[in-house]
Amino acid sequence: METVFEYTRGMLPLVSTYCPGCTHGIAHRLIMEVLDEKGDLGNTIGVAPVGCSIIAHQYMNVDMCEAAHGRAPAVATAIHRVHPEACVFTYQGDGDMASIGTAEIVHAAHRGEKFSAFFINNAIYGMTGGQMAPTSLIGQKTTTSIYGRSEAVSGKPLRMAELIATVEGAVYVERVSLDSPAHVRKAKKAVEKAFSVQEQRLGFSFVEMLSTCPTNWGLDSVASLGWIRDNMIPYYPLGVFREVE
Numbered sequence: 001m002e003t004v005f006e007y008t009r010g011m012l013p014l015v016s017t018y019c020p021g022c023t024h025g026i027a028h029r030l031i032m033e034v035l036d037e038k039g040d041l042g043n044t045i046g047v048a049p050v051g052c053s054i055i056a057h058q059y060m061n062v063d064m065c066e067a068a069h070g071r072a073p074a075v076a077t078a079i080h081r082v083h084p085e086a087c088v089f090t091y092q093g094d095g096d097m098a099s100i101g102t103a104e105i106v107h108a109a110h111r112g113e114k115f116s117a118f119f120i121n122n123a124i125y126g127m128t129g130g131q132m133a134p135t136s137l138i139g140q141k142t143t144t145s146i147y148g149r150s151e152a153v154s155g156k157p158l159r160m161a162e163l164i165a166t167v168e169g170a171v172y173v174e175r176v177s178l179d180s181p182a183h184v185r186k187a188k189k190a191v192e193k194a195f196s197v198q199e200q201r202l203g204f205s206f207v208e209m210l211s212t213c214p215t216n217w218g219l220d221s222v223a224s225l226g227w228i229r230d231n232m233i234p235y236y237p238l239g240v241f242r243e244v245e
């Protein structure tokens with residue numbers, strides 16, 4: 001019989017505690033599937049700071065380390081410098097990376113740290129109850145922007161992939177989306193590329209994944225995928241923003 005699907009050994013066989021329709025699970029699986037296919041599960045150390053994915057270590061079948069809010073790039077820097085032969089990645093939300101941790105990620109890229117950063121942009125603070133993030137869209141209603149994000153008060157949403165792409169130490173920067181099967185397949189290619197850049201010791205690699213937060217967006221699973229397509233992708237275009245050969 002032909003095997004058409006196998007549960008990756010990269011994910012432990014547990015019931016997910018993420019909300020229905022949340023794409024953290026897809027992001028987890030893509031990263032772990034790639035590591036499994038590369039035979040790197042035993043040689044990988046991941047760093048997940050606070051945010052909904054604080055429990056990533058429960059699901060990901062690799063060594064994992066927690067970090068304080070926004071500080072995963074500093075922790076990953078230390079780990080990779082102590083274990084230069086290991087595959088090291090960070091997994092950060094937008095509240096984490098684009099707000100309290102902005103300096104950390106910019107300077108990790110600036111120093112050309114040779115780990116891979118995965119940025120899960122769901123345009124909101126998920127874990128803490130749906131507050132506005134720097135990536136929330138203009139007009140987006142959150143618990144701290146109840147009439148919708150206003151440009152006059154909060155500025156325009158921060159585009160992290162474009163920002164990191166301006167940093168000389170970054171070698172590969174791409175934005176992908178988890179809203180459709182075709183985009184998920186592309187996202188997997190981006191994860192593969194990020195790890196291959198790291199494997200070749202070329203420098204810092206960064207993949208932003210547009211992601212859902214149905215609970216805090218107040219939408220069901222299917223509508224959330226549509227919200228990425230209709231609202232996020234027009235503001236956060238997909239593609240490669242930097243690739244240094």
Ligand SMILES: Cc1ncc(C[n+]2csc(CCOP(=O)(O)OP(=O)(O)O)c2C)c(N)n1
Nearest residue numbers: 050051052069093094095096124125126127
């Ligand atoms: C120093 C510090 N400040 C604030 C918090 C509270 N806090 C926990 S997670 C979080 C934001 C999470 O949002 P995001 O990074 O976008 O991840 P998501 O939960 O949406 O996946 C905040 C503000 C904290 N844990 N530590």
